[in-house]
Amino acid sequence: IQATPVPYATVRFAPAPLLPDARRSTMAGMVELVLVHGDITEQAVDAVVNAANSSLLGGGGVDGAIHRKGGPAILAECRKLRASHYGKGLRTGAAVATTAGNLPARWVIHTVGPVWSARDDRSELLASCYRESLAVADELGAQTVAFPAISTGIFGWPMDDGARIAIETVRSAGTSVQRVSFVLFSHDGYAIFEKALV
Ligand code: AR6
Secondary structure (H helix, E strand, O other), rough: HHHHHHOOOOEOOOOOOOOOHHHHHHHHHOOEEEEEEOHHHHHHOOOEEEEOOOOOOOOHHHHHHHHHOOOOHHHHHHHHHHHHOOOOOOOOEEEEEEEEEOOOOOEEEEEEOOOOOOOOOOOHHHHHHHHHHHHHHHOOOOOEEEEEOOOOOOOOOHHHHHHHHHHHHHHHOOOOEEEEEEEEEOOOHHHHHHHHHH
16 A cells, blocks of 8 residues: 655654753753654655564565665665674664665664564563664764654554554653654554644
8 A cells, every 4th residue: 555645744842851960961852753644765864763573684564665665785784784793683672773775864773663462561662662763863863763653564563552652752762863753654543643642
């Protein structure tokens, strides 16, 4: 299904995170949160986040779209990362960056969301994806980051809960990233994020 990007975005401002120390206060300002109805591969931002799997070798959904559109340079770097650091796979909730190849972004930050489970509460792992991705973005010096709704596709996480976790985690992350976009492919996903943002 091809989503039709719409030429508007909803902008809200997150409250500044608590500033427990000076180091953090120099890093943490206001994070601007933006909702976009569209395709993550078309976002001209410093870093786009990939809803990857632990193999780092591609898959369907966002992962498939990023590798298809970004070209072979991304996969080549993922293979090198596997060989050097992640022979056993990138753990769930962790994040790592590569080039963005032909995408209109500078970097792709690959993160591995948890598979939804009705039995165990894996919310902390999903929150970790957003936190760790922003920590990687901070290390890169990225100021604008676009996230998909991690785990809400093939991994089956309910969109309303995924939206709540995404927004709460980014709001409290204490990042130096200035603008975070949530890019929703479906109209329903966009509407759910819009509701969760209030
Ligand atoms: N742009 C923005 N959002 C998208 C796009 C796109 N181009 N394509 C899909 N979505 P998913 P997951 C939405 O399945 O649930 C892969 O095989 C989609 O509608 O991409 O974390 C990986 O390799 C959904 O709301 O990621 C893993 O094995 C959201 O993005 C597994 O899927 C995430 O859907 C990861 O599953």
